[in-house]
Amino acid sequence: MEIQLNRTLVIISILLSVIGIVVIYSATRDETGLGMSRYMLQSMWFVIGIGVMYVTSVLPIRFLQAITIPVFVLVMILLVVVLVTGTVKGSSRWIRLGFIGIQPSELAKVAVILALAQYLSQIRTNLRRPSVMTTCVVIAALPVFFILSQPDLGTSVVFGAILCGVLLWAGWSVLELMLLVSPLIGVVIGVVTGFDWITWSVFILIVAGIMYLKWPPRFVTVFLIAAHLGVGLGAEPIWDSLHDYQQRRVETFLNPQVDPKGAGYQIIQSKIAIGSGGLFGRGFLQGSQTSLAFLPEQHTDFIFSVIAEEFGFVGSITVLVLYLVFILIGIYIAMNVKSRYQSLLAAGCVSVFIFHVIMNVGMAVGMLPIAGVPLPFLSYGGSFLMTSLILSGLLLNVWRHRFDY
Numbered sequence: 280m281e282i283q284l285n286r287t288l289v290i291i292s293i294l295l296s297v298i299g300i301v302v303i304y305s306a307t308r309d310e311t312g313l314g315m316s317r318y319m320l321q322s323m324w325f326v327i328g329i330g331v332m333y334v335t336s337v338l339p340i341r342f343l344q345a346i347t348i349p350v351f352v353l354v355m356i357l358l359v360v361v362l363v364t365g366t367v368k369g370s371s372r373w374i375r376l377g378f379i380g381i382q383p384s385e386l387a388k389v390a391v392i393l394a395l396a397q398y399l400s401q402i403r404t405n406l407r408r409p410s411v412m413t414t415c416v417v418i419a420a421l422p423v424f425f426i427l428s429q430p431d432l433g434t435s436v437v438f439g440a441i442l443c444g445v446l447l448w449a450g451w452s453v454l455e456l457m458l459l460v461s462p463l464i465g466v467v468i469g470v471v472t473g474f475d476w477i478t479w480s481v482f483i484l485i486v487a488g489i490m491y492l493k494w495p496p497r498f499v500t501v502f503l504i505a506a507h508l509g510v511g512l513g514a515e516p517i518w519d520s521l522h523d524y525q526q527r528r529v530e531t532f533l534n535p536q537v538d539p540k541g542a543g544y545q546i547i548q549s550k551i552a553i554g555s556g557g558l559f560g561r562g563f564l565q566g567s568q569t570s571l572a573f574l575p576e577q578h579t580d581f582i583f584s585v586i587a588e589e590f591g592f593v594g595s596i597t598v599l600v601l602y603l604v605f606i607l608i609g610i611y612i613a614m615n616v617k618s619r620y621q622s623l624l625a626a627g628c629v630s631v632f633i634f635h636v637i638m639n640v641g642m643a644v645g646m647l648p649i650a651g652v653p654l655p656f657l658s659y660g661g662s663f664l665m666t667s668l669i670l671s672g673l674l675l676n677v678w679r680h681r682f683d684y
Contacts, residue, residue, distance in 0.1 A: 444630025
């Protein structure tokens with residue numbers, strides 16, 4: 280089983296990365312003036328990433344634990360540096376080293392997973408103490424503070440997924456996690472329903488029912504009451520204070536036809552590309568949306584649409600099955616290791632993959648808002664590809680040391 284799991288994880292990681300390079304070539308082959316082609320840059324990062332994945336997979340567990348705090352501090356420093364020096368497309372997200380750009384926010388995902396696993400593995404009882412919850416939230420929220428300043432909302436949301444995934448694996452129930460994120464859900468419901476007080480009141484009753492069933496600690500109860508009061512009283516004024524283009528983005532998600540030539544253009548073109556692929560697709564290099572560049576960001580956020588157009592339903596399902604097998608293996612690893620630290624480490628890695636796949640595919644088919652969340656292994660971007668391969672290496676490492684305590 281050890282050889283089979285290791286081999287399967289490695290094969291899927293490499294296969295998805297190679298598919299990504301091929302599709303990036305199709306999506307960007309006609310671009311000019313870029314110096315080194317995007318697919319060549321991605322290939323370079325892939326070769327480096329495979330080496331990094333191997334190194335990550337063989338590092339001693341004690342070494343990973345020893346470098347957790349230094350790595351976390353270093354990444355926070357890089358996030359500060361990038362705000363001062365890094366600017367790409369009007370956003371401060373990259374540190375430039377010649378033609379290579381490093382995105383510290385991607386490395387922050389690894390740092391937060393290591394830190395949460397390290398901290399929670401030492402907590403054996405009463406995970407719901409105020410001090411424990413505060414520490415976990417601070418670990419996850421600290422990079423978010425800097426990343427939101429870049430600004431990069433899509434990457435920021437990933438850290439909430441990591442926190443929820445690790446807490447769930449550590450012993451929190453689904454209902455407790457629902458309570459934790461319920462203020463955010465309340466905001467979404469308010470926007471979707473146009474701040475209808477009847478709908479929002481029904482939601483509050485549901486939250487109150489969950490609180491009655493779970494009976495959370497007093498400080499959690501006080502926090503939830505204050506948060507929901509703030510949402511109820513402040514959501515509409517906050518909405519009114521948003522710029523017109525920010526409101527249009529939300530409205531476009533709910534109805535892309537509201538602004539078909541503006542904010543809704545990406546969603547509409549993505550749906551056209553996916554729908555035109557049919558069962559077997561138009562063929563490699565034959566996608567009209569791709570070759571005519573109708574679909575913006577087709578090599579990054581909307582690379583799934585390129586796959587669907589050129590390789591059809593069969594190609595799309597094949598990619599999704601590969602992700603499913605990868606995630607199921609990750610969950611199996613988290614369930615079958617002796618060490619609590621390693622189990623939490625694996626759970627954090629799996630949480631990242633689950634969030635990215637659901638968000639990116641949901642975004643491409645118009646079921647979720649456009650949030651700039653790339654697809655693991657496939658989307659163009661050296662930092663994100665490197666992070667995906669590092670997380671894969673951590674899963675391999677955990678399985679390699681599954682009998683350690």
